Amino acid sequence: DVKVTQSSRYLVKRTGEKVFLECVQDMDHENMFWYRQDPGLGLRLIYFSYDVKMKEKGDIPEGYSVSREKKERFSLILESASTNQTSMYLCASSWADRIYYGYTFGSGTRLTVV
Amino acid sequence: EDQVTQSPEALRLQEGESSSLNCSYTVSGLRGLFWYRQDPGKGPEFLFTLYSAGEEKEKERLKATLTKKESFLHITAPKPEDSATYLCAVPGLIQGAQKLVFGQGTRLTINP
Numbered sequence: 001d002v003k004v005t006q007s008s009r010y011l012v013k014r015t016g017e018k019v020f021l022e023c024v025q026d027m028d029h030e031n032m033f034w035y036r037q038d039p040g041l042g043l044r045l046i047y048f049s050y051d052v053k054m055k056e057k058g059d060i061p062e063g064y065s066v067s068r069e070k071k072e073r074f075s076l077i078l079e080s081a082s083t084n085q086t087s088m089y090l091c092a093s094s095w096a097d098r099i100y101y102g103y104t105f106g107s108g109t110r111l112t113v114v
Numbered sequence: 115e116d117q118v119t120q121s122p123e124a125l126r127l128q129e130g131e132s133s134s135l136n137c138s139y140t141v142s143g144l145r146g147l148f149w150y151r152q153d154p155g156k157g158p159e160f161l162f163t164l165y166s167a168g169e170e171k172e173k174e175r176l177k178a179t180l181t182k183k184e185s186f187l188h189i190t191a192p193k194p195e196d197s198a199t200y201l202c203a204v205p206g207l208i209q210g211a212q213k214l215v216f217g218q219g220t221r222l223t224i225n226p
Binding site: 031033040042043048092096099100101102103104105107110 | 145146148150155156157158159160163165201203205212213214216217218219
């Protein structure tokens with residue numbers, strides 16, 4: 001069964017901490033994505049990557065950075081966590097040339113910044 | 115700009131009461147429409163891809179249909195386990211990557 005695995009289901013961090021969210025996929029997908037999901041705001045794209053070491057800003061990149069050193073791994077970094085970054089974070093992956101298969105999502109990481 | 119609008123925001127039904135969820139979209143050249151199911155606290159789970167107007171897909175009590183402007187997710191004789199948020203999405207296209215544009219979702223509750 002194909003999988004996207006997010007390293008933590010729940011995280012609690014303090015304001016100002018540097019936070020790493022890790023995502024690994026085992027499907028050899030070229031594209032990987034980070035979204036955050038908040039009530040009433042839906043899914044909002046933070047960053048995406050279409051190849052190793054390639055990254056593009058999404059709709060809400062401020063306060064975040066990403067790293068993709070290997071094809072299967074895509075990390076989201078909160079440089080200095082703030083309370084307004086409390087959210088559900090979702091990683092997804094997809095093939096570049098077979099969009100009709102859609103995305104495969106991870107289970108999500110519920111991050112609370114206190 | 116690609117946009118996806120889902121209605122209603124929330125829907126409560128009694129077990130066995132059939133209904134439909136709507137997803138309307140504006141895209142510059144449709145390259146498919148996707149339906150996902152999301153349970154509380156979990157990531158979205160893929161249900162269907164519809165690729166062209168007139169296409170229909172079925173899975174258990176769910177049937178998705180597609181026209182040139184909208185898609186419907188029909189739920190026939192639902193059960194409590196069908197309670198979830200249903201998301202639809204269409205592909206945009208940015209700089210060689212393929213970004214799905216998601217609707218806000220419809221939160222469906224089926225009461226026993």
